[in-house]
Amino acid sequence: MKKPESSLEINPDLARKILTGFIRSETTRTGYPRAVVGLSGGVDSALACLLAAESLGGANVLAVRMPYTSSSPDSLEHAALVIKQSGVQEKTISIGPAVDALLVEIPAQDRIRRGNVMARTRMTVLYDQSAAFGGLVIGTGNKTEILLGYTTQFGDAAAAINPLGDLYKTQLRQLARAMDVPQVILDKAPTADLWVGQTDEGELGFTYEEVDRLLYLLVDRRRSPEACVKAGFERRFVERVVELIRKNHFKRVMPPIAKLSNRTVGYDFLYLRDWGS
Amino acid sequence: MITIALAQIDTRLGEVQANLDKHLARVEAARLEGADLVIFPELSLTGYQLQDLTPTVARHASPGDDVFKPLLAASRKLDILLGFVESDDRHRFFNSAAYLSQGEFVHVHRKVYLPTYGMFDEGRYFAWGDQIRAFDTRFGRFGSLICEDFWHASPPYLLWLDGADVLLFMSASPGRGLDSEPALESARWVEHVTQAYASLFTSFVGNVGRVGFEDGLGFWGGSTMFDPHGDLIVRAPYHEESLTLAELDLEQLPRARARLPLLRDERTALVYRELTRILGADPTKDPREET
Numbered sequence: 153m154k155k156p157e158s159s160l161e162i163n164p165d166l167a168r169k170i171l172t173g174f175i176r177s178e179t180t181r182t183g184y185p186r187a188v189v190g191l192s193g194g195v196d197s198a199l200a201c202l203l204a205a206e207s208l209g210g211a212n213v214l215a216v217r218m219p220y221t222s223s224s225p226d227s228l229e230h231a232a233l234v235i236k237q238s239g240v241q242e243k244t245i246s247i248g249p250a251v252d253a254l255l256v257e258i259p260a261q262d263r264i265r266r267g268n269v270m271a272r273t274r275m276t277v278l279y280d281q282s283a284a285f286g287g288l289v290i291g292t293g294n295k296t297e298i299l300l301g302y303t304t305q306f307g308d309a310a311a312a313i314n315p316l317g318d319l320y321k322t323q324l325r326q327l328a329r330a331m332d333v334p335q336v337i338l339d340k341a342p343t344a345d346l347w348v349g350q351t352d353e354g355e356l357g358f359t360y361e362e363v364d365r366l367l368y369l370l371v372d373r374r375r376s377p378e379a380c381v382k383a384g385f386e387r388r389f390v391e392r393v394v395e396l397i398r399k400n401h402f403k404r405v406m407p408p409i410a411k412l413s414n415r416t417v418g419y420d421f422l423y424l425r426d427w428g429s
Numbered sequence: 430m431i432t433i434a435l436a437q438i439d440t441r442l443g444e445v446q447a448n449l450d451k452h453l454a455r456v457e458a459a460r461l462e463g464a465d466l467v468i469f470p471e472l473s474l475t476g477y478q479l480q481d482l483t484p485t486v487a488r489h490a491s492p493g494d495d496v497f498k499p500l501l502a503a504s505r506k507l508d509i510l511l512g513f514v515e516s517d518d519r520h521r522f523f524n525s526a527a528y529l530s531q532g533e534f535v536h537v538h539r540k541v542y543l544p545t546y547g548m549f550d551e552g553r554y555f556a557w558g559d560q561i562r563a564f565d566t567r568f569g570r571f572g573s574l575i576c577e578d579f580w581h582a583s584p585p586y587l588l589w590l591d592g593a594d595v596l597l598f599m600s601a602s603p604g605r606g607l608d609s610e611p612a613l614e615s616a617r618w619v620e621h622v623t624q625a626y627a628s629l630f631t632s633f634v635g636n637v638g639r640v641g642f643e644d645g646l647g648f649w650g651g652s653t654m655f656d657p658h659g660d661l662i663v664r665a666p667y668h669e670e671s672l673t674l675a676e677l678d679l680e681q682l683p684r685a686r687a688r689l690p691l692l693r694d695e696r697t698a699l700v701y702r703e704l705t706r707i708l709g710a711d712p713t714k715d716p717r718e719e720t
Contacts, residue, residue: 159608159609161608161609162607162608162609163607163608163609163610163611165611166607166610166611166612166613167607169667169668170604170607170647170668173642173647173668174642174645174647177641177642178642178644318607318645420481421481422480422481423480423481423482424442424478424480424643424644425644426442426642426643426644427442427443427482428441428442428443428444429441429442429444
């Protein structure tokens with residue numbers, strides 16, 4: 153039976169097997185068979201934490217909660233549910249003082265700059281904990297946000313390895329359900345929680361379900377924007393998504409190095425990260 | 430009856446000595462299991478995505494080579510088919526497979542189709558092999574191909590015409606195509622074509638894949654052996670190292686070919702005529718081949 157072309161359905165058992173294998177392999181081979189996960193209380197980091205715990209054992213995973221003063225109190229509670237369920241070690245480090253020191257220079261209405269400072273402060277805390285704990289930072293970015301660029305470069309996008317980056321948000325939710333992420337986390341509206349009342353879908357202006365179906369056609373099925381319009385997507389929506397993908401590509405690549413020599417990192421000095429392991 | 434061990438292994442990228450040690454351990458384990466032949470995946474001595482490591486891991490397929498010496502010694506006990514980067518005397522590098530037996534090189538196949546598209550970049554690092562030859566072993570006439578080679582119909586077809594009754598494929602297939610099915614699309618694709626060749630050529634067809642990760646690419650394993658009726662003899666687990674034994678009853682060949690005399694009826698002269706017509710006056714001219 154041929155499935156409809158827009159099917160985003162995944163086999164969660166298979167995804168779980170591959171992703172736990174990936175985390176185990178890509179941490180252990182570096183000599184650091186431990187992991188650090190920033191736990192926000194949302195579904196993505198909850199899933200990353202559960203996968204890391206299953207891969208390495210709870211004792212080898214450090215979940216770090218990093219609230220800011222405006223963070224929803226629910227976030228801490230929901231993260232606590234995941235910590236309990238996964239049996240990981242945990243730390244709670246407020247980013248309030250560090251962020252406030254930086255926000256002095258930033259106008260209150262500039263929410264993007266303020267949000268970026270919070271995301272990058274969390275990155276700084278996580279990488280410090282990575283060194284202290286001897287574990288790699290596990291990324292929690294999903295394919296939808298990576299493609300749309302709905303992420304802070306060098307902030308939440310920063311990680312040593314990313315097990316979730318090839319799962320669209322709607323696929324990730326299927327795996328999260330299969331791995332028993334607490335229902336209250338599955339049910340709540342996705343949010344970066346950078347300001348009060350922020351939601352992903354409110355900020356983006358479309359739902360994950362809509363955009364994932366479109367991204368799947370554009371990216372995975374290599375359909376043209378025109379073909380997506382013919383398939384029933386609104387033209388303005390298609391054009392906006394195509395533009396978001398293009399203009400955020402800089403977040404998905406390493407900064408270009410100006411080539412001068414005969415052998416340059418990134419162009420003709422080519423090795424996998426797993427070189428020699 | 431021959432027993433073939435499918436050594437579905439993970440490798441260390443660019444670490445030939447570590448991979449060699451694993452080969453020797455698997456050969457010994459296969460011997461203890463009573464295997465006559467042990468098969469490793471594509472580039473089993475080196476890992477797959479070598480990029481700029483390619484020249485540094487290359488070996489000469491010669492009895493004096495330090496990596497091949499212990500393997501040739503081990504092949505006195507049972508035959509070995511493995512993957513490696515081959516350097517020729519003029520410093521061209523091939524993605525090759527060596528069949529070792531009784532302390533000698535019986536055959537070396539150089540991959541003739543180097544995938545260079547999508548996530549694959551083999552044509553950037555390797556030279557193209559230009560021969561497809563079956564070879565005689567102590568068990569019968571075999572043929573070996575490497576991954577993309579068997580995505581083109583002509584190499585298995587040529588081996589069949591060249592007398593191979595057992596086709597041995599080696600792969601390093603990155604897993605992809607997660608959907609609602611219990612196996613990845615890439616696994617299903619490979620199994621379809623492998624099984625199809627067994628049916629179309631009424632021959633034994635085995636494929637040994639690798640497992641493990643190289644950066645984000647995960648190799649799915651799932652090594653298989655099909656019999657000349659196209660039925661599955663054995664399938665190794667997905668995504669896990671294993672040593673899986675396949676029993677090949679060579680008496681199946683005459684029975685399968687009596688039921689379905691495709692080999693007897695194959696009209697090679699017709700194929701030759703039509704290929705000559707299609708390719709024009711000089712069918713041997715291929716711009717990619719060296720002169």
